[in-house]
Amino acid sequence: MDIILCGTKSDWFCDNLSKSLNIKSLKVFHKVFPDGETYIRVPEEVSGKKVILAHSLSPPQNDSIWELILILEALRELDIKEINGYIPYVAYSRQDKIFLNGEPISIKALLQILSQMGMSSIYTIDIHKPNTLSYFNGTSYNIIPFKSMANMIRNMAKHPFVISPDIGALERARRLANELSTDFDYMEKKRDVYTGKIEISFHEVNLKDRDVVIVDDIISTGGTVAEAAKKIYSLGAKKVFVAVSHALLAGDAINKLKEANVYSVLSANTLPPKSGVIYYDVIPELAEILKQ
Amino acid sequence: MDIILCGTKSDWFCDNLSKSLNIKSLKVFHKVFPDGETYIRVPEEVSGKKVILAHSLSPPQNDSIWELILILEALRELDIKEINGYIPYVAYSRQDKIFLNGEPISIKALLQILSQMGMSSIYTIDIHKPNTLSYFNGTSYNIIPFKSMANMIRNMAKHPFVISPDIGALERARRLANELSTDFDYMEKKRDVYTGKIEISFHEVNLKDRDVVIVDDIISTGGTVAEAAKKIYSLGAKKVFVAVSHALLAGDAINKLKEANVYSVLSANTLPPKSGVIYYDVIPELAEILKQ
Numbered sequence: 290m291d292i293i294l295c296g297t298k299s300d301w302f303c304d305n306l307s308k309s310l311n312i313k314s315l316k317v318f319h320k321v322f323p324d325g326e327t328y329i330r331v332p333e334e335v336s337g338k339k340v341i342l343a344h345s346l347s348p349p350q351n352d353s354i355w356e357l358i359l360i361l362e363a364l365r366e367l368d369i370k371e372i373n374g375y376i377p378y379v380a381y382s383r384q385d386k387i388f389l390n391g392e393p394i395s396i397k398a399l400l401q402i403l404s405q406m407g408m409s410s411i412y413t414i415d416i417h418k419p420n421t422l423s424y425f426n427g428t429s430y431n432i433i434p435f436k437s438m439a440n441m442i443r444n445m446a447k448h449p450f451v452i453s454p455d456i457g458a459l460e461r462a463r464r465l466a467n468e469l470s471t472d473f474d475y476m477e478k479k480r481d482v483y484t485g486k487i488e489i490s491f492h493e494v495n496l497k498d499r500d501v502v503i504v505d506d507i508i509s510t511g512g513t514v515a516e517a518a519k520k521i522y523s524l525g526a527k528k529v530f531v532a533v534s535h536a537l538l539a540g541d542a543i544n545k546l547k548e549a550n551v552y553s554v555l556s557a558n559t560l561p562p563k564s565g566v567i568y569y570d571v572i573p574e575l576a577e578i579l580k581q
Numbered sequence: 582m583d584i585i586l587c588g589t590k591s592d593w594f595c596d597n598l599s600k601s602l603n604i605k606s607l608k609v610f611h612k613v614f615p616d617g618e619t620y621i622r623v624p625e626e627v628s629g630k631k632v633i634l635a636h637s638l639s640p641p642q643n644d645s646i647w648e649l650i651l652i653l654e655a656l657r658e659l660d661i662k663e664i665n666g667y668i669p670y671v672a673y674s675r676q677d678k679i680f681l682n683g684e685p686i687s688i689k690a691l692l693q694i695l696s697q698m699g700m701s702s703i704y705t706i707d708i709h710k711p712n713t714l715s716y717f718n719g720t721s722y723n724i725i726p727f728k729s730m731a732n733m734i735r736n737m738a739k740h741p742f743v744i745s746p747d748i749g750a751l752e753r754a755r756r757l758a759n760e761l762s763t764d765f766d767y768m769e770k771k772r773d774v775y776t777g778k779i780e781i782s783f784h785e786v787n788l789k790d791r792d793v794v795i796v797d798d799i800i801s802t803g804g805t806v807a808e809a810a811k812k813i814y815s816l817g818a819k820k821v822f823v824a825v826s827h828a829l830l831a832g833d834a835i836n837k838l839k840e841a842n843v844y845s846v847l848s849a850n851t852l853p854p855k856s857g858v859i860y861y862d863v864i865p866e867l868a869e870i871l872k873q
Contacts (some may be wrong), residue, residue, distance in 0.1 A: 315601070324801045324831040325640040326673060331683040348617040351647040362685035381618060391623040393654035402694060504689045541615040552865070 290373065290579065294335055296344025297356045302572065306343055306375070309576045314343075317360055325355055331363045339371040340364070341579075342408070347560045348382035348537065354380060354399065361406035368416075370390065373404065374411045378535050382417035383507070400424040412578070414559045414571055415506050415534035429464055430578055433461075434557050434571040437503075438532050439468035441555055441569040446500035447531055447533035452476060452491075452521075454505050454513055465504050466534070476517055487513055489520050495523035500552075507535045508554070511542030515549035528552040535559050536566045582665065582871065586627055586637025588655075589648045593853055594864060598635055598667070601868045606635075608654055619648055623655045631663040632656070633871075638672035638681055639852045640829065644728050646672060646691065666695065666703045667867065669851035670827050673711035675799070692716040704870070706787050706851045706863055707798050707826035722870055725753075726849050726863040730796075731760035731846055733861040738792035738822055744768060744783075744813075746797055746805055757824070768809055779862035781812050789817035794843075799827045800846070803834030807841035820844040828849050828858045828870070 290435065293314035295303035307314035318330040342360065346353045364372055368500060373530075384395035403470060404426035412430045420559050422429040442449055442465075451473040459475045466473035472494075479488040501521050503514055508531060517545035518529040536556035543565040557571045585606035587595035599606035610622040611823045634652065649668075650767035658662055676687035680714040690857040695703065697717035702723045707715060714721040734741055734757075745754035751767045758863060764786075793813050795806055808819040821843050828848035835857040838846060849863045 322801075324829045325642050326676070326687075327643060329685065330681060333682045350621060350641075350673055351641075352618050352643045354644040354647060358690055359685045362690035363683055363737055364686065364688065366679060367683065382621070384618070387658060389622060391655055391659065392627045393651045393659065395618075395622065395654065396648055398654035398698070405697065428720075431783070465687070509614075537616045539614075 290341050291338040293341045293368075294331060294360075295308055295331065295344055297344045298344060298345045298353045298561075302377070302558055304341060305570065305572050306341075309572045310341075310579060312341070317356075317444055319356065327352065327359060329356060329359045329363065331367070333367065335364070335369060336367045339373070340369055341373050341375055343375040345378045345559060345561075346376060347378055348380075348539075350380035356514055358402065359407060361403070361408060365462055365513075369407070370470060371410075372408045374408045374529045375413075376403075376411055377414045377557070377571070379413050381537075382421060385418050385421045387523050394424075396421045397424040399570060401426065403459070412575060414557055414575075415489060432571065432574050432578060433464070434534060434574050435464050435468050437557065437569045437571050438534075438555065441466060441567070442469060442502055442530065442532060443444050445553060446502060447557075448526065449474075449500045449502045449530070450474075450494070450496060450526075451502050451504055452517075454478065454503060454517060460506060461506070462504055465502070466553050478513065487516060488515070489517050491520070491524065496521060498527050500528045500530065501526045502530045506533060508533045508542065509537045510541050511538065512546045515545040515551070518546070518549040518551050522550060532553060534555075534571075536563060537561055538566070543544055582633050583630040583669070584627055585633045585635055586623060586652075588634060588652055589621065589685060590637045590639050590645045590853075591635045594637075594850055595635060597862065597864050598633075598848075598867075601864045602871060603635075604633070606782060609648075611648065615657040619651060619708060620646065621655065623650045623659070626661065627656070627661060628659045629662060631665070632661055633665050633667055637665040637670045637851060637853075638668060639670055640672075640831075642672035650694065650698060653695070653700060657699055661699070663702075664700045667699045668695075668703055668704075669706040669849070669863070671705050671708050674713060677710050677713045686716075687730070688713045693718065699705060706849055706866060706867075709798055724863065724866050725756075726826060726861070726866050727756050729849065729861045729863050729866055730826075730847065731757060734761060734794055734822065734824060737845060737847075738794060738820065741792045741793050741794045741822070742766075742786070742788060742818075743796055743807075746770065746795060746809060750797060753795055757794070770805065775798070779808055781805075781809050783812070783816065788813060792818050792820045792822065793818045794822045794824050796824045797831060798825060799846075800825045800834065801829045801831050803830065803837045807837040807843070810838070810841040810843050811835075822847060826848050826863075827850075828855060830855055830858070 702720040
């Protein structure tokens with residue numbers, strides 16, 4: 290790779306990425322016209338280069354997506370050797386199947402557009418369903434930052450117990466527990482079909498005086514996790530941690546977690562930093578793969 | 582055509598379109614998740630049909646574009662015979678060439694994506710540069726609503742004089758003047774390279790006691806038009822009208838026009854209605870072409 294092109298949504302990790310990879314970075318110029326249209330311009334210097342295009346699809350997601358499309362369009366007009374996307378957070382990754390006829394597979398539209406527009410490889414952090422990367426017509430790398438996550442937990446929690454919010458994410462709990470050489474389980478979640486309220490229960494596990502880590506890929510509204518934390522404390526746990534790859538924390542999520550006495554929210558640095566979250570850095574794990 | 586599918590940005594003209602064409606319309610269901618992602622669903626009933634997909638790319642443009650992409654993705658999953666887009670306002674149509682290296686031709690990216698995603702024809706109202714429609718890989722129709730515009734002006738202005746804000750738009754003034762059987766000209770616009778201020782001047786025309794119509798395709802911030810209106814009044818004009826196809830009216834544009842004593846702002850109904858604008862209906866001109 291010759292150069293890093295930092296997209297409009299990369300401010301919080303661009304310099305760090307440049308230093309870790311020891312590759313020069315340039316920034317995309319960006320402004321918004323009075324009528325709301327986005328204007329972007331990429332530095333000419335990227336011509337003829339193998340580019341790492343770094344840009345997260347953070348909220349507001351639709352703006353981030355369109356800005357990425359405009360950057361790819363601008364690069365098409367220059368003579369670029371290779372465009373390798375580092376897209377730490379891929380929006381719409383949870384819209385990955387049709388539940389009701391007439392719905393789009395939004396992640397499919399997104400990934401197909403990116404490859405059609407000249408992105409030849411994509412590096413991402415912990416995409417919701419790794420098999421959706423097959424919609425991307427090129428090479429894809431999905432980095433699940435268990436190592437960085439475990440390193441941080443080791444510094445903060447004592448003999449932690451790892452728990453996933455549902456059976457679907459059990460493998461995640463197993464792998465993190467493995468890194469931490471500890472035990473793990475999942476919660477049972479039942480949604481009341483009438484009230485929509487979520488009922489959480491646990492298997493026969495002894496959480497008394499344990500530090501408990503709830504692990505998931507994304508935390509959005511924080512509703513389920515807050516309920517789970519309360520329940521875990523009621524079973525005698527000492528501290529409840531939340532460890533995720535992507536801290537979306539929509540609306541008043543962070544307050545919900547505080548009210549539930551969540552001790553710390555740990556997240557990878559894939560989205561713009563929010564107060565109340567402790568971030569662990571995934572760039573070293575990306576750098577390792579990029580250097581291969 | 583069998584059915585009209587009204588996109589998320591068509592509320593203000595959907596019923597009218599359905600009545601004028603005498604074709605049933607269905608609406609796309611739309612909501613926004615707490616984290617900011619858009620969810621859309623198209624009614625299954627469109628399966629197997631020749632569809633008119635009606636959706637304007639109104640501000641916030643990036644949301645409107647992404648919603649259209651999701652609708653096209655949803656339609657791909659159903660068995661649609663034909664997708665004909667009625668996109669009255671095409672955002673990014675003014676980003677149609679590269680002024681500085683590293684810029685995108687944004688309108689190219691947009692139109693290519695729409696055709697790649699299965700839109701086979703596009704009907705639009707007065708796109709900024711008609712030749713950009715060649716980026717759309719399908720049939721395209723650009724409807725310039727001189728007739729509807731002229732009808733409305735005829736009801737409001739007496740023996741109007743038509744003027745375009747620059748020589749580039751002179752043909753537009755000529756054609757509207759032709760519909761109105763009256764005279765026309767263009768203004769000279771000079772931008773001070775240091776202050777950015779626009780200096781407007783007129784040729785040897787007698788505007789004394791005339792109703793003057795400033796005609797353009799888009800009115801955005803209204804700055805130039807407000808300056809022009811003041812100048813036109815200073816030359817003795819009776820009333821100044823502004824007639825456009827697309828009334829974007831960003832920020833405090835409408836106040837600027839009021840302060841300049843603009844008598845009326847007339848616009849086609851291509852964008853969501855704003856107070857202070859009188860709208861003329863372009864659906865009859867669309868219907869005429871669709872029925873051919």
